Amino acid sequence: MRFALLGSLAAYRGDVGVELGSVKQRLVLATLLSRPSEVVPVAVLDAALWGEDPPPSAAANRRTYVRGLRSVLGEGLVRAPGGYLLLVGPGRRDIDLFDQAAAHGRRALAQGDTELACQELNLALELWRGPVLDGLPVPDVLTRWAARLEERRCHAEEDFAAALLGEDRCAEVVRRMRDLVETHPLRQRAWARLMLGLHRTGDLSGALEAYRRARDELVRETGLEPGPELTRLHADILRQRGGAEPARAVDAASGTPDASKASEAPDASEAPDASEAPEEPPSGTLPRSGAPAVVVPRQLPPVTPDFVGRSTALSALDACLTAGPPDRPPTATVVAVTGMAGVGKTTLVLHWAHRIADRFPDGQLHVNLRGYDEEGALTAADALQGFIEALGVPQSRIPAGEEARSGLFRSLLAERRMLVVLDNARDSAHVRPLLPGAGPSAVVVTSRERLGGLVAGEGARTVGLDVLTEAESIGLLVRHLGERVAAEPAAAAQIVAATGRLPLALAVVAGRVAGHPAFPLRTFAAELRPAGAVLDALEDADARRAMSWSCRALTDDGARLFRLLGLHPGPELTPGAAAALAGGPERDVRKGLRELTRLHLLTEQTPGRYVFHDLVRAHAAELAATQEPQEERRAARERLYDHLLHRAHRAAVLVQPQWNAITPVPRLGHDDGGPAHEADTDADAALAWFAAELQVLLRAAAQAARHGFETYCWQLAWAITAYLAPNGLWQDQRTVQETALAAAERADDPAGQAMACRLLARANSRLGGAEAAEAQLRRALDLYTALDDTTGRAQTLHNYVELCFMAGRSAEALRHGNEALRLHRLSGNADGEARTLNAIGWLHASEGDYARAIVSCTQALAHQRRTGDHNGQAATLDSLGYAYHRLAHYDRALTSYDEALILFRASADRYHEAETLVRLGETHEATGRTSDARRAWQAAAALFDDLHDPEADAVRERLARVRDD
Numbered sequence: 001m002r003f004a005l006l007g008s009l010a011a012y013r014g015d016v017g018v019e020l021g022s023v024k025q026r027l028v029l030a031t032l033l034s035r036p037s038e039v040v041p042v043a044v045l046d047a048a049l050w051g052e053d054p055p056p057s058a059a060a061n062r063r064t065y066v067r068g069l070r071s072v073l074g075e076g077l078v079r080a081p082g083g084y085l086l087l088v089g090p091g092r093r094d095i096d097l098f099d100q101a102a103a104h105g106r107r108a109l110a111q112g113d114t115e116l117a118c119q120e121l122n123l124a125l126e127l128w129r130g131p132v133l134d135g136l137p138v139p140d141v142l143t144r145w146a147a148r149l150e151e152r153r154c155h156a157e158e159d160f161a162a163a164l165l166g167e168d169r170c171a172e173v174v175r176r177m178r179d180l181v182e183t184h185p186l187r188q189r190a191w192a193r194l195m196l197g198l199h200r201t202g203d204l205s206g207a208l209e210a211y212r213r214a215r216d217e218l219v220r221e222t223g224l225e226p227g228p229e230l231t232r233l234h235a236d237i238l239r240q241r242g243g244a245e246p247a248r249a250v251d252a253a254s255g256t257p258d259a260s261k262a263s264e265a266p267d268a269s270e271a272p273d274a275s276e277a278p279e280e281p282p283s284g285t286l287p288r289s290g291a292p293a294v295v296v297p298r299q300l301p302p303v304t305p306d307f308v309g310r311s312t313a314l315s316a317l318d319a320c321l322t323a324g325p326p327d328r329p330p331t332a333t334v335v336a337v338t339g340m341a342g343v344g345k346t347t348l349v350l351h352w353a354h355r356i357a358d359r360f361p362d363g364q365l366h367v368n369l370r371g372y373d374e375e376g377a378l379t380a381a382d383a384l385q386g387f388i389e390a391l392g393v394p395q396s397r398i399p400a401g402e403e404a405r406s407g408l409f410r411s412l413l414a415e416r417r418m419l420v421v422l423d424n425a426r427d428s429a430h431v432r433p434l435l436p437g438a439g440p441s442a443v444v445v446t447s448r449e450r451l452g453g454l455v456a457g458e459g460a461r462t463v464g465l466d467v468l469t470e471a472e473s474i475g476l477l478v479r480h481l482g483e484r485v486a487a488e489p490a491a492a493a494q495i496v497a498a499t500g501r502l503p504l505a506l507a508v509v510a511g512r513v514a515g516h517p518a519f520p521l522r523t524f525a526a527e528l529r530p531a532g533a534v535l536d537a538l539e540d541a542d543a544r545r546a547m548s549w550s551c552r553a554l555t556d557d558g559a560r561l562f563r564l565l566g567l568h569p570g571p572e573l574t575p576g577a578a579a580a581l582a583g584g585p586e587r588d589v590r591k592g593l594r595e596l597t598r599l600h601l602l603t604e605q606t607p608g609r610y611v612f613h614d615l616v617r618a619h620a621a622e623l624a625a626t627q628e629p630q631e632e633r634r635a636a637r638e639r640l641y642d643h644l645l646h647r648a649h650r651a652a653v654l655v656q657p658q659w660n661a662i663t664p665v666p667r668l669g670h671d672d673g674g675p676a677h678e679a680d681t682d683a684d685a686a687l688a689w690f691a692a693e694l695q696v697l698l699r700a701a702a703q704a705a706r707h708g709f710e711t712y713c714w715q716l717a718w719a720i721t722a723y724l725a726p727n728g729l730w731q732d733q734r735t736v737q738e739t740a741l742a743a744a745e746r747a748d749d750p751a752g753q754a755m756a757c758r759l760l761a762r763a764n765s766r767l768g769g770a771e772a773a774e775a776q777l778r779r780a781l782d783l784y785t786a787l788d789d790t791t792g793r794a795q796t797l798h799n800y801v802e803l804c805f806m807a808g809r810s811a812e813a814l815r816h817g818n819e820a821l822r823l824h825r826l827s828g829n830a831d832g833e834a835r836t837l838n839a840i841g842w843l844h845a846s847e848g849d850y851a852r853a854i855v856s857c858t859q860a861l862a863h864q865r866r867t868g869d870h871n872g873q874a875a876t877l878d879s880l881g882y883a884y885h886r887l888a889h890y891d892r893a894l895t896s897y898d899e900a901l902i903l904f905r906a907s908a909d910r911y912h913e914a915e916t917l918v919r920l921g922e923t924h925e926a927t928g929r930t931s932d933a934r935r936a937w938q939a940a941a942a943l944f945d946d947l948h949d950p951e952a953d954a955v956r957e958r959l960a961r962v963r964d965d
């Protein structure tokens with residue numbers, strides 16, 4: 001049998017096509033063919049057929065589809081333990097023939113035989129009859145596999161173009177590369193070949209336009225400039241714009257043997273005349289003045305001093321980096337380090353990663369996926385957002401969906417050599433969206449699972465990690481206890497045996513022993529001996545025994561604190577949060593934290609911030625569930641949410657004093673250490689507190705919703721908005737407000753629903769979901785009307801003004817603004833009235849009615865000066881400056897902008913400070929003060945760069961224009 005997957009799915013017996021049956025039956029075949037001659041688990045087949053929710057009849061239906069296929073395919077489809085296996089001989093899939101021909105073509109191209117390369121690569125590409133599995137609904141379990149095949153096709157297209165250039169078939173290169181960049185606009189190799197093809201056909205302007213298009217696509221989609229290949233090629237074409245032939249340096253992009261001449265300097269006689277120089281500097285040249293440098297992230301956490309031995313595992317990891325066959329396109333190396341909890345996977349990988357970091361000059365990425373966290377794993381989408389931001393892409397340019405983020409991540413890493421560490425993965429599906437496609441990067445994953453799916457689907461290499469050897473275990477004890485080990489070798493050996501040579505268990509025991517330097521080791525060895533110390537027969541029983549033993553060594557207060565800390569959502573906790581859980585003063589709980597830290601049950605990661613090992617957290621949560629009464633667990637959680645809400649509420653009021661603050665749930669009255677805390681002093685301290693506690697607050701809101709504390713959930717979500725919105729963290733804002741809305745609906749709380757709808761609408765409008773945002777604003781208006789909440793209606797209408805303005809519906813925006821103004825006046829809300837007056841003034845100015853704009857904004861400014869709304873004054877002064885500038889009242893405009901800048905800086909509103917600097921520069925330019933304009937725009941560009949905002953590029957274009965003038 002022969003099988004075709006590069007297009008519509010088909011099977012042939014000889015040259016005769018075979019009928020494959022229903023769509024479901026063909027999906028089973030496609031899934032089996034994606035892993036030829038390997039056992040495909042039934043869970044994978046079910047996921048391909050029904051997604052994450054198979055019906056009760058799944059098993060029976062699956063067997064029906066398999067029987068149908070077996071009647072067509074014969075004995076090659078067999079049942080195997082846990083799944084099914086389809087025996088497929090070499091070269092029986094069109095994928096295999098494609099890979100073989102592409103490898104032959106690539107080898108010929110490397111040897112300079114462009115004619116043979118053209119023949120082989122053309123043969124490979126002709127096997128593609130359309131998209132992979134064209135006509136079938138490709139399930140999630142096959143999406144990444146199909147994406148990898150498409151990546152290989154694109155790579156072969158680019159190699160074919162290089163071979164065609166060597167044969168001077170440039171028109172064909174232009175045609176094929178135009179098609180490729182239309183569907184894959186971030187492939188820089190394709191753009192380079194298109195530029196070369198256009199240049200060699202004599203279309204110099206077309207080549208330069210292709211560069212401009214490539215740069216626009218890259219900057220718009222990723223926030224990054226083109227790579228060195230494209231920028232060098234662009235510079236070479238510019239140097240040759242006056243000649244008939246390109247410099248030989250240009251051939252570096254073609255992949256032909258002449259690429260070795262890329263570093264040769266052009267002959268002086270070929271230099272273009274100065275009169276032929278471009279009118280503006282080459283936009284692809286790096287670094288440009290004021291442009292952000294290429295981001296090289298260094299995210300590896302520090303290594304632990306407890307690392308010992310592991311020479312075999314380190315050698316195995318080194319061997320995994322050995323390059324693959326030279327005739328294959330470079331693909332990311334994937335290594336899976338697996339083993340039981342507490343065996344030292346993370347310690348090993350971080351030690352190795354630091355050791356080989358210099359092999360990855362483009363940087364290292366790291367994330368703890370928290371696959372076994374009680375509060376839920378970090379989603380792939382959130383991990384991707386962190387990676388993409390670390391690579392320099394502004395948050396505003398990061399797409400919302402996991403699939404889109406995964407595609408962008410693969411594009412960013414396609415030509416980089418990076419090391420990616422994915423720690424604590426739940427399973428293969430958790431990891432797949434985070435894997436690069438083509439390119440020379442390496443990924444190392446740690447997990448308690450065996451990750452067989454990664455081995456089968458992604459070709460991952462595995463390193464299984466077992467417990468320490470006896471010698472390594474003794475070495476670890478020596479690290480902690482020094483000469484005491486040599487003084488009592490028999491007792492040390494007994495401790496090693498009792499802990500099962502598990503690194504985590506040994507560290508916990510060593511921490512306990514180190515706390516009693518005068519006690520002999522034999523005392524601790526005897527305590528560990530009873531079989532009753534083993535909690536259960538799970539694979540991590542040795543670590544559990546060590547932790548149980550250490551917990552028995554705790555004081556009563558320390559043991560209770562340990563159990564209650566298991567209720568904290570993580571990932572970090574502070575003494576204040578610990579005090580809230582314990583229900584006592586912070587000064588008292590610090591003693592217990594020191595006790596837990598001394599015994600290695602808790603780690604003080606940075607001063608005042610503590611973390612659990614995943615296994616220790618799970619053990620603490622288990623003890624809380626079994627030893628703390630349900631009423632006490634609920635009371636502890638309520639104290640924690642109360643602590644976080646009132647701290648966050650105070651911080652929100654400091655950061656956003658002009659907002660209409662909610663009335664939080666009344667304080668419970670427990671003593672968490674007194675009123676003087678870090679978030680209570682000033683706006684800067686509140687911002688720092690929000691930055692440190694953000695993940696805790698987000699997780700606490702979600703946890704509160706799960707445990708029936710719905711009001712705490714939506715009120716926490718309101719408070720977090722004070723930090724999320726000004727920082728443009730709209731993805732987090734959307735997630736937390738969706739949780740808040742669902743919680744308020746369960747509690748039948750219309751006030752909470754209205755607030756969550758309004759804030760969710762703001763997030764959706766920023767993320768491109770205008771239709772959803774409008775529906776949520778309408779619902780908020782209905783809820784506030786039913787509640788007879790005039791202020792809430794006015795705030796919602798104010799948000800409606802912004803939404804309509806962004807959609808170009810200025811007349812409707814003005815109508816909503818006037819109604820919001822009427823309601824603010826009715827409720828006596830002076831701050832809201834003034835801000836709406838400013839919004840109306842801006843609407844008038846945007847429509848060219850500058851006189852009415854000045855009247856409205858002047859009224860707003862008078863209100864804001866009376867009420868002391870500094871940030872509101874700054875925004876209104878900026879609007880006035882804009883109107884005065886358009887009326888050519890430049891002195892008034894400059895005065896307004898200068899005062900606005902002072903107030904924006906005082907309120908730490910850096911984004912709007914940057915916007916005002918841009919407009920200040922425009923006014924300086926209009927009055928002929930170009931040096932002042934340049935200084936204002938340089939400051940604005942620096943601010944936008946710090947905020948990762950794409951507006952920085954537009955500001956630099958202004959700077960370039962001023963320099964040229």
